Amino acid sequence: MAQLRIALAQTNPIVGDLTGNAERLVAWTRDAAERGAHLVVFTEMFLTGYPVEDLVLRTSFVDASIRTLEEVARTLEREGLGELPVVVGYVDRAGLAPRVGQPRGAPLDAAALLHKGEVVARTAKHHLPNYGVFDEYRYFVRGDRLPIFRLHGVDVAIAVCEDLWQEGGPVAVVGQAGAGLLVVPNASPYEKEKDDVRLELCARRAREAGCALVYVNQVGGQDELVFDGDSIVVDGSGELVARAGQFTEELLVVDLDDLPVSGAQAGTFPHDAGDGSTITVDRLVLSGEPVEPREPREPAPGRVAERLDLHAEVYSALVLAVRDYVAKNGFQSVILGLSGGIDSALTATIASDAIGPSRVHVALMPSRYSSDHSLADAEELVRRQGVNAQVVPIAEIVNAYEKEIDLSGLASENLQARVRGMILMGLSNEHGHLVLTTGNKSELATGYSTLYGDSAGGFAPIKDVPKTMVWELSRWRNAHSEPQFLMSAERPIPENSISKEPSAELRPDQRDTDSLPPYEVLDRLLDDYVEKDMGSQELIAAGHDPALVTRVIRLVDLAEYKRRQYPPGPKITPKNFGRDRRLPITNRWRETTG
């Protein structure tokens, strides 16, 4: 039996920042070396960041990825780190002749093994996900190799992300070929409570492959996606050995003992992958001798980080999404409209926790229909959090429009929302703030938002948060502080914003319940219709009120037009609108008549 100390680099790369990501790789590898690791495993496409979308179709980009990989191998050697093998994801190409339907340049979602200044093995993802947020058949061709390299006597196999999720392919071949350890670089986006699924998956695959498994996941916000980290190590029986934290970068170092020593021959061996394809195993030897039994130096802890509960998890995802969207796009500050209601209050709080209240600007924009408590509640939040506030009354601007054009009813309500949106955009253009929108998922789903009004902006922090969860998160945040939050205020959200009845205040005495059912009822129905794709008959069978089913389906289907709108926002459920749910605009299908 042999042992290895493995370093899992749970990192937050920046998409397109090849040079910066390479520098991060060198720094983290140095850390791992100092902590006595025998192998460092980085995430999927770490050198390019993930996902890079259509950049992968540019020859120059793929060239740069390959060049950066080779350069960073040499840099590691030059910096005295060449003896420590590194597994890292990048983009390569397959060198296939062009044909109809094949992505331009035949790119590969690749991973490489770096050792002694060289790229000593290359592989690529075999199973390409093309569901939910993924459309990898657009971008990549399939890999068909499985490298297994001997490290201090132990055979270590490399597979990439989706190859773990689907049946057959490289992971099945690991079981046939035999290995002592399977390492898997991943870029697996966060979804509510996905960590439970992931652990179960890693355990099952470890048992199937008959070896320990190291799962290393990306962390950080990337446009609509949030990556939660949650890197996992299980042994060959599927038992959890170590687990990194959620929503935080971490170099998790773990000692694996009792790994089998291999004497298998080097060479290439084709295997039936059980999915109609053939996978070629590339066996190579870096070092055949097991390491000496561990000295009495500090043992790596094999720490199992505590799991966050649902509200902590979702709130952390939103904070990280805002922080990274702001930082990675080079903004210094954000601005949003603060109404006194709960949606903008929670959005402001997330922003303060993400980048600190001194970089958060709010505009209080009372109209002729704003109630006294609205301004007071907004001012109370400003006082508690210490954000930068200015008051911009909108009545005179609305009057100026109404002198030129006659608007009534909904058109007039929309005008007020749009004047507020244009004020925020003007202040954004003048001062460089990123505009955050404050719409929640329930109102976006049902179309209760104004195109170019409250939906105008660059990022939508609570776009994927149903209204009932907006309240839950607000109460949760008032009861908790976490060290990673950049705002220290106690109870940052005024209680009155949480407890009062919701209203858009676009006409006298307006209430959300004038036109919508109670949010507890609505959110359950939306979840069944939007997330679970239930049809009207199924919804009624599931106990929803038939009249409400008809009404809400109609609202949701008609709101498609607005939902196609920018901005993006962090994703916490399977079906955030836009990227994950795509319906034609021109469409006569009505679920209620199906």
Add this chain to the structure above:
Amino acid sequence: MAQLRIALAQTNPIVGDLTGNAERLVAWTRDAAERGAHLVVFTEMFLTGYPVEDLVLRTSFVDASIRTLEEVARTLEREGLGELPVVVGYVDRAGLAPRVGQPRGAPLDAAALLHKGEVVARTAKHHLPNYGVFDEYRYFVRGDRLPIFRLHGVDVAIAVCEDLWQEGGPVAVVGQAGAGLLVVPNASPYEKEKDDVRLELCARRAREAGCALVYVNQVGGQDELVFDGDSIVVDGSGELVARAGQFTEELLVVDLDDLPVSGAQAGTFPHDAGDGSTITVDRLVLSGEPVEPREPREPAPGRVAERLDLHAEVYSALVLAVRDYVAKNGFQSVILGLSGGIDSALTATIASDAIGPSRVHVALMPSRYSSDHSLADAEELVRRQGVNAQVVPIAEIVNAYEKEIDLSGLASENLQARVRGMILMGLSNEHGHLVLTTGNKSELATGYSTLYGDSAGGFAPIKDVPKTMVWELSRWRNAHSEPQFLMSAERPIPENSISKEPSAELRPDQRDTDSLPPYEVLDRLLDDYVEKDMGSQELIAAGHDPALVTRVIRLVDLAEYKRRQYPPGPKITPKNFGRDRRLPITNRWRETTG
């Protein structure tokens, strides 16, 4: 030798309108019967319309598609049309167990043969396109069957759309198995000069399959896609026999003589499809006896419709796109801002040709910076076309904003554009007009448009038209009238709008050339960078000025934020923004430094 009279139903279905599409099928089949056809071929997914995007993931929708297919077969029989075989596309399901990565419900892009009130054969697309506008791995599983039915002694095979474009699969099996005719339902979107590619493809596949080929394509606008029809019949040597018109519905009836009579046995036969898969041929017999030699009734013409030249083709695509977007979404009228410049002049003209000038509304919105000729040129267009006009000065509204917030430079320019956008949206909300935006592809590509300003609206007719082509199309339209245009005005575009120097008029004496190179230079560079995905080194090697390459690449990459914006617009090139070109917002890759 035998003969058949084939009817190609080049139709414009409505997405989701299963009942309406079924009624169209019956009506067109009756026409075909009256014209003596022995077989009618409809388009891909005709019963559902194409594409239906995520609707296909709903159980209720797929149920409705299958039910509608079976109902329409019975309706044909009831209406006395049951003897005439009909090939039609619809959505079916494969009945596979759910697994990770497989679209929910395992839907099929299917085609069926209807005869005597029954569905007598079913097949489904084998090759799933997942490039450009297609993402069918998200929606469908692969078909693996090839029906070949004997009709009056002739073996007729059915394959679907993409199976014609890719190597191997059902079309290769037609060559192995032997058939007298291959019929192919399609939904192949328009792109500039794609008709040349299509004819060459049909001819090549006919020669490979060793039989005549009937290619039936959808026509009409569907959100960003325009389908151009252009249905084609070639004989077994690849010679063109008949061709339908472009951008128009047509029942093309053609006599095919000298078709081989088959005596092959009915049954199912597996074939190696040459792409790593097995295709099962389903042979069945409807009628073994060849039809009597044609009576001296009027022979079907086998007409070959004349091809449109480039400008007629693009202009027709834009007109059809606007007409169908308006009609299929239930709008009665459109509104747009008319500046006196060429972009809004061409957009108004397309709208007048699409839905008639009496349903076109324009707002003239002069500011403090508008020149005299702007208002005069706009008024001249109103006079020539007879559209509905109103003048809404914006100066006082801009003043009202500037009393509340201090804006300068670009922020102030944007404010003016946004006030205009909000006026159009207000009038749209009040009166139910669809707002058309007037931005062209060159300015959208380089970011010379205002978010929530001139880019605010529901449909963008010239979103995919470069500025140089805006001028070309304007001159072309002034020189041509076509019967399908709903405006009869001669020279509808004022010459001064075409000839004057372009300006946004957002500050005194502003000219586009203050900040952009001449459009002839810019458009060539944009084509190489955006359509051809050339990197900076390649662009310089292709003869573009290095400083301009750096500047324009920077503009285009930074404009991504705005380009993600709604509205959709018709697609005439491979890379319309949004659907066809997807770049991360958060991205540090700079082509100029690669």
